[in-house]
Amino acid sequence: GATIGILGGGQLGRMLSVAASRLGFKTCIFEPGEDCPASHVAHRHIAAPYDNEDALRTFAEACDVITYEFENIPTSALDILEKLRPVYPDRQALRVSQDRLVEKAFLNDLGLKTAPFAAVDDGNDISEAMAEIGLPAILKTRRFGYDGKGQVRLKDPKKAEAALADMQGAPAIYEGFVDFSHEVSVIAARNAAGDVSAFDPGQNVHEDGILRTTTIPAKLSPAQRSDAVLLAAQILNKLDYVGVMGVELFVTADGLIVNEIAPRVHNSGHWTQNGCTVDQFEQHIRAVAGWPLGDGKRHSNVVMENLIGDDMDRVPELARDGSCALHLYGKAEVKPGRKMGHVNRVTGPA
Ligand code: ATP
Ligand code: MG
Numbered sequence: 001g002a003t004i005g006i007l008g009g010g011q012l013g014r015m016l017s018v019a020a021s022r023l024g025f026k027t028c029i030f031e032p033g034e035d036c037p038a039s040h041v042a043h044r045h046i047a048a049p050y051d052n053e054d055a056l057r058t059f060a061e062a063c064d065v066i067t068y069e070f071e072n073i074p075t076s077a078l079d080i081l082e083k084l085r086p087v088y089p090d091r092q093a094l095r096v097s098q099d100r101l102v103e104k105a106f107l108n109d110l111g112l113k114t115a116p117f118a119a120v121d122d123g124n125d126i127s128e129a130m131a132e133i134g135l136p137a138i139l140k141t142r143r144f145g146y147d148g149k150g151q152v153r154l155k156d157p158k159k160a161e162a163a164l165a166d167m168q169g170a171p172a173i174y175e176g177f178v179d180f181s182h183e184v185s186v187i188a189a190r191n192a193a194g195d196v197s198a199f200d201p202g203q204n205v206h207e208d209g210i211l212r213t214t215t216i217p218a219k220l221s222p223a224q225r226s227d228a229v230l231l232a233a234q235i236l237n238k239l240d241y242v243g244v245m246g247v248e249l250f251v252t253a254d255g256l257i258v259n260e261i262a263p264r265v266h267n268s269g270h271w272t273q274n275g276c277t278v279d280q281f282e283q284h285i286r287a288v289a290g291w292p293l294g295d296g297k298r299h300s301n302v303v304m305e306n307l308i309g310d311d312m313d314r315v316p317e318l319a320r321d322g323s324c325a326l327h328l329y330g331k332a333e334v335k336p337g338r339k340m341g342h343v344n345r346v347t348g349p350a
């Protein structure tokens with residue numbers, strides 16, 4: 001059978017690996033860490049840093065197609081891999097999603113709304129951004145941020161310089177604070193034939209910058225729901241995208257505003273494991289393997305809750321609850337803020 005290569009060995013790589021196995025594929029994980037969630041379930045694990053060219057070549061040669069669970073794949077690694085095997089989603093999707101500035105410009109070019117933004121490299125830039133965009137605002141590193149890391153909220157102009165210092169010289173982006181009523185996301189898939197399938201939007205609640213819950217269905221009017229799905233399809237088509245993408249949206253009185261896109265399976269799509277016949281992980285594997293997409297229609301309403309740090313203490317109780325499906329990542333050490341698993345509570349038929 002064919003082998004699917006996955007860059008990154010966290011929980012997303014683990015769940016992709018399980019989905020691939022279910023379809024009869026083998027998986028090979030590339031991840032520097034020895035003991036990682038995906039290595040427990042994959043057929044093969046190559047433990048090497050992303051700049052080890054020989055290991056990257058060995059990995060590519062062991063696979064028929066390559067995908068990834070995180071968007072910060074170094075370009076140098078991509079250069080090696082894509083000469084040997086197809087990599088999906090491709091370089092363009094990575095380029096657009098690795099840098100918040102490039103991402104927002106891309107979205108605006110498509111006619112989609114984002115927060116007002118400006119590039120900030122020094123104290124002069126931040127004063128200009130503040131004058132132009134105003135406060136409150138958020139200063140974010142352009143690259144490598146996740147779970148709200150690398151972000152500072154700004155209310156007081158006197159604290160702007162300190163916020164910039166927090167970025168430690170990394171290129172940053174100044175974003176006007178969006179006055180949203182709630183947050184939703186669309187998880188959508190596209191295959192090489194150009195078929196697109198979107199799951200129903202979920203409503204997301206964040207706590208301390210980390211996703212806490214996703215609730216399906218989201219609070220959206222029929223018009224907002226179709227806007228959300230159509231704009232996601234527009235992004236996928238523009239990128240000639242192959243795979244699953246997560247599109248995070250702010251719901252405001254002036255319509256939907258795109259926060260960010262993730263060129264991969266997404267935490268806010270975990271509910272699909274127990275709400276849909278074909279979940280986001282299988283959908284992604286189908287897309288990168290050149291299969292037809294499954295039907296993204298949901299059969300159940302679900303509340304997905306992340307189990308973060310000490311939330312693991314609730315597992316025995318959750319395990320006794322017949323409406324809950326547990327998904328645990330097999331991480332050895334519990335740490336505050338670490339995603340240890342999630343629970344999908346089925347709340348009724350769709
Ligand atoms: P993720 O783990 O989703 O990749 P991230 O670290 O990339 O997160 P963002 O999604 O940019 O961070 O921001 C995290 C959260 O902070 C958002 O979901 C939203 O609640 C809030 N937020 C981010 N940008 C803005 C903004 N411009 N206006 C208002 N709230 C914002
Ligand atoms: Mg992000």
Ligand code: MG
Pocket residue numbers: 248259260
């Ligand atoms: Mg986000």
